[in-house]
Amino acid sequence: MPKFMDVHSGFVGVTEEQLREAHERDLAIEEGEGVHFERAWLDPESGKVFCLSSGPSKEAVLRVHDKAGHPTAEIYELPIEVE
Amino acid sequence: MPKFMDVHSGFVGVTEEQLREAHERDLAIEEGEGVHFERAWLDPESGKVFCLSSGPSKEAVLRVHDKAGHPTAEIYELPIEVE
Numbered sequence: 001m002p003k004f005m006d007v008h009s010g011f012v013g014v015t016e017e018q019l020r021e022a023h024e025r026d027l028a029i030e031e032g033e034g035v036h037f038e039r040a041w042l043d044p045e046s047g048k049v050f051c052l053s054s055g056p057s058k059e060a061v062l063r064v065h066d067k068a069g070h071p072t073a074e075i076y077e078l079p080i081e082v083e
Numbered sequence: 084m085p086k087f088m089d090v091h092s093g094f095v096g097v098t099e100e101q102l103r104e105a106h107e108r109d110l111a112i113e114e115g116e117g118v119h120f121e122r123a124w125l126d127p128e129s130g131k132v133f134c135l136s137s138g139p140s141k142e143a144v145l146r147v148h149d150k151a152g153h154p155t156a157e158i159y160e161l162p163i164e165v166e
Contacts, residue, residue, distance in 0.1 A: 005124060015163075040165050041086070041159075041161040041163070042163040046159055050161075076124075079127065080125040080127060081122060082099070
């Protein structure tokens with residue numbers, strides 16, 4: 001299953017609780033699109049959020065975010081990963 | 084230890100082997116800065132690379148990338164993470 005990183009802007013000053021609530025809205029509906037959001041990281045100073053997910057397509061990932069109320073257009077497919 | 088995400092551009096068409104080689108240049112010298120690069124993901128179509136690390140500061144992380152030959156100026160501290 002392809003992995004993806006999507007990026008949100010504008011989350012300046014958002015708290016851990018607020019990020020968790022937003023992430024849980026994704027988790028609650030992701031199954032309908034065959035998507036799984038693995039982790040999300042927030043820099044509350046710049047307002048950037050990075051979400052790592054797996055799913056069938058970019059469009060499926062973005063549909064979950066749309067339906068959960070935090071749309072973004074910035075997403076990258078990640079066929080290559082090293083550690 | 085704070086976590087960071089840094090972003091590189093211009094890696095269009097880079098292979099897994101090339102990314103691994105670049106990542107290993109970071110791993111070989113990271114200890115001198117007290118940094119650890121956990122994972123790196125590449126979208127070879129757009130040329131974006133995302134590196135997840137931990138370390139004492141943004142500057143320390145960027146110095147490792149500088150010395151390894153793949154500098155970037157785009158880095159975010161990630162005090163908040165959910166899964």
